[in-house]
Amino acid sequence: xxxxxxxxxxxxxxxxxxxxxxxxxxxxxxxxxxxxxxxxxxxxxxxxxxxxxxxxxxxxxxxxxxxxxxxxxxxxxxxxxxxxxxxxxxxxxxxxxxxxxxxxxxxxxxxxxxxxxxxxxxxxxxxxxxxxxxxxxxxxxx
Numbered sequence: 001x002x003x004x005x006x007x008x009x010x011x012x013x014x015x016x017x018x019x020x021x022x023x024x025x026x027x028x029x030x031x032x033x034x035x036x037x038x039x040x041x042x043x044x045x046x047x048x049x050x051x052x053x054x055x056x057x058x059x060x061x062x063x064x065x066x067x068x069x070x071x072x073x074x075x076x077x078x079x080x081x082x083x084x085x086x087x088x089x090x091x092x093x094x095x096x097x098x099x100x101x102x103x104x105x106x107x108x109x110x111x112x113x114x115x116x117x118x119x120x121x122x123x124x125x126x127x128x129x130x131x132x133x134x135x136x137x138x139x140x141x142x
Contacts, residue, residue, distance in 0.1 A: 013045035015056055028055045036062050038074065040099045040124035046071035062130055069136040076126040099124035 015029035029049065031042070038058075050056040056071040079100050083091045093104035101124040103110055114122055130137075 009041050010045055010049075013039070013042040015046065015049065019057075028057045030057045030059065032059045032061070034061045036060075036130060037125045037127050038076075039121065040095075040097070040126070043071070043074065043126075060128060060130070062128075065130070066138050067128075067130060067133055067136045068138050069133055073133070073136065075129040075132040077129045079126055082127055095124055099126055 015031040018027055018029045020027045031046065046056045046058065050071050058067075058069050058071055058074060060067040060069065079094050079098050083094065083100060086092075092100045092102050095101040095104060102113060102120070102122045103124075105113065110122065114120070
């Protein structure tokens, strides 16, 4: 289980870098993601870090597409609907906030799943609703 200390979460999920427009001096914090999902703790750090006066821009690469989205404009698929596609025995649990949470499975079931998905962190996540963010899709960035 991930350490619940807010400082550790903040440091782990802090945006990757920042950019400043030379002419306007407007700044953005940026983070890059590959794939269609985002971890709950990353999203919470982005939105807390952005606050009311900072921009956190997330670059999401999915297949050949790149989306450039403010953290405030990220949209997600409904987790219950998504996991409902699977047989009851294969459905991942969902936490109280609606995030898919593999670590909420009984320990043996989680360890079996983790053995079959060693690349997955096991932390709570949601799938991005890239269709609803189509206006943020950019061509020719990668």
